[in-house]
Amino acid sequence: MTADTFPVSAIVASQRPHRKDAARNYDALLAAAREAFAENGAEASLEDVARRAGVGIATLYRNFPTRRHLFESVYADEVDDLCRVAREVADREPWEALTSWLGRFVAYTVTKRAIREALDNESEVFLACRESMFQAGGPLFDRAQQAGEVRGDISFDDLLRMVSGISGTYFPDDAQRDRILGVALDGVRANR
Amino acid sequence: MTADTFPVSAIVASQRPHRKDAARNYDALLAAAREAFAENGAEASLEDVARRAGVGIATLYRNFPTRRHLFESVYADEVDDLCRVAREVADREPWEALTSWLGRFVAYTVTKRAIREALDNESEVFLACRESMFQAGGPLFDRAQQAGEVRGDISFDDLLRMVSGISGTYFPDDAQRDRILGVALDGVRANR
DNA sequence: ACTGTAGCGGAGGCTACCCTCCACTTCAAA
DNA sequence: TTTGAAGTGGAGGGTAGCCTCCGCTACAGT
Structure with a gap:
């Protein structure tokens, strides 16, 4: 709230x-x-x-x-930054805006991956961060979906988990990571 | 060899x-x-x-x-099983065979995720497992690609990393995991 | 059934890390 | 400039997990 x-x-x-x-x-x-x-x-x-x-x-x-305080502080800091980027890209074309933001989101998953295992889903800070991130990135997603760039049968949550999973994996080189993210995003774009 | x-x-x-x-x-x-x-x-x-x-x-x-011996033994065991499954599905339709095998691969990533962080890429056992897995699953991929079911600009390695990343992520429920894997696989299938 | 040996369990020394406590230091308000 | 409150570092006791050592157990070959 x-x-x-x-x-x-x-x-x-x-x-x-x-x-x-x-x-x-x-x-x-x-x-x-x-x-x-x-x-x-x-x-x-x-x-x-x-x-x-x-x-x-x-x-x-x-x-x-406690260790948890440290987690929450690091995590919140990162989310703030992510929200700032969402505001910055807001005026670009729907699909371009969404994918630019996802680019920053990829960096965020590095921090998130370590912290996620330790911060259970009921953590107040975790929930606030999640909500905050949805408020920042959600509109980018909705706009792209309404513009017909994103298929209708998936949610913003689905998309974030997909990107988060792929980008959190080890890759020998960044080019491969980007290529695969591109393939998966083709699936997101596929018209239905 | x-x-x-x-x-x-x-x-x-x-x-x-x-x-x-x-x-x-x-x-x-x-x-x-x-x-x-x-x-x-x-x-x-x-x-x-x-x-x-x-x-x-x-x-x-x-x-x-050593801890590493334990890792390698658990890991090798799992890979053996994965290879066995590849043999079992070999006679199905190209795309069906590939996705069935990937289904078993998803379970494998649970073990792999924990072990991967500890087993560096030069581990002899790790390399042997990788090769073994490629020999088992690779043909399924090639067949699907030659049948025009899989786009031509990605490799088996790309596909495995994609699936591995998505399935290694936390999901509140399995249905969402499957839905997202499906979306990503649509990207794999997209004709070019 | 006998027996040698492969296999067994867990005590205990070692290390790394956790976290508290307190004597010392530094900032900034008056 | 003074002064006291806020802030500091690191020693050290406590704990958990690592790994070795050695006296005991039970399998399997004769």
């Missing part, structure tokens, strides 16, 4: 500190965590995160009392 | 013991490991695997000196 005005990161339990040095540490931790999770998955060592950020382990725990 | 006559499990480093009780333990461990990996991913506790199999931890280590 708040998702259309606030960025989702606003409802995350952790709070960016006011003091300058503390705020810098907070940002460094968030960046380090994103990196570590993308690299080692959800099980990444928190001591390693602190090390990457160049801060003590206590500083990590003060800002993010 | 051996893949067309031997099952790949034959080249796995671990060996099924001769003695009756030991062989039973070996099988129990393999089944327990498959279960544990599917449930908890590649990081599953080996002590938990032994517990599930109802044997001591030492018995696990005697049969599978």
Whole structure:
């Protein structure tokens, strides 16, 4: 219900500190965590995160009392960015707008993949992010569907899961990933 | 080079013991490991695997000196089964044969997903499995492609990665998974 | 039935990581 | 500039999982 005005990161339990040095540490931790999770998955060592950020382990725990806080903060940050991109592409042609946004979505799945295994579907933050993302990307989908570019028998949810699955897989090279995404999108476009 | 006559499990480093009780333990461990990996991913506790199999931890280590041995054995077992299915469906219609086999392949990706993160691409067993699987499923693909059922600009490798990605994703219900696989396969079928 | 040996279980040392606690440091408001 | 509150780092106790070692068990060949 708040998702259309606030960025989702606003409802995350952790709070960016006011003091300058503390705020810098907070940002460094968030960046380090994103990196570590993308690299080692959800099980990444928190001591390693602190090390990457160049801060003590206590500083990590003060800002993010549990692993879950860290997940939610990283995730919300990423979703905010995704929503911003949706606004940016809104004025392009229906199909072009949708696929441009999906391009950014592919990058997002890297973070998501690690976090998804740890954040159950009932997490308040997770649900808010999902809603927020649907509000941002959904209109792009609807517009493409109404323009007859997307077949009528699938939902936005279907499309996201399809893209998410394909892009979350290992590929020897990015060209193959793009080729296969293209093939699958041909299926999405097929007229019925 | 051996893949067309031997099952790949034959080249796995671990060996099924001769003695009756030991062989039973070996099988129990393999089944327990498959279960544990599917449930908890590649990081599953080996002590938990032994517990599930109802044997001591030492018995696990005697049969599978390292975690990697266990991975490779479980994986090879699964691939053998997949090859067997390919033989079974060989006499059906081209497209039907291919999609039936892909149906079994979907189940295989559950095991694969956990193991893939831990087994690097240079693993001898991994390569043998891959080759074996290509020899089994490849002809089904080629036949469908020559029959004009599959577009000409993709490879068997492309198809497997696509299916693997989609089926490895979490879905609230199986119907949605199947629907989306169907959409993607429409893209594979699209005539060019 | 006997017996040697392959196979067994689990205790225990080791390591990596979790998380708390507290003496020290740094910021920013007055 | 002072000062105290907010913030900091890392030592260290606790836990979970890894893997080895060794005295015991039970299979299978004679």
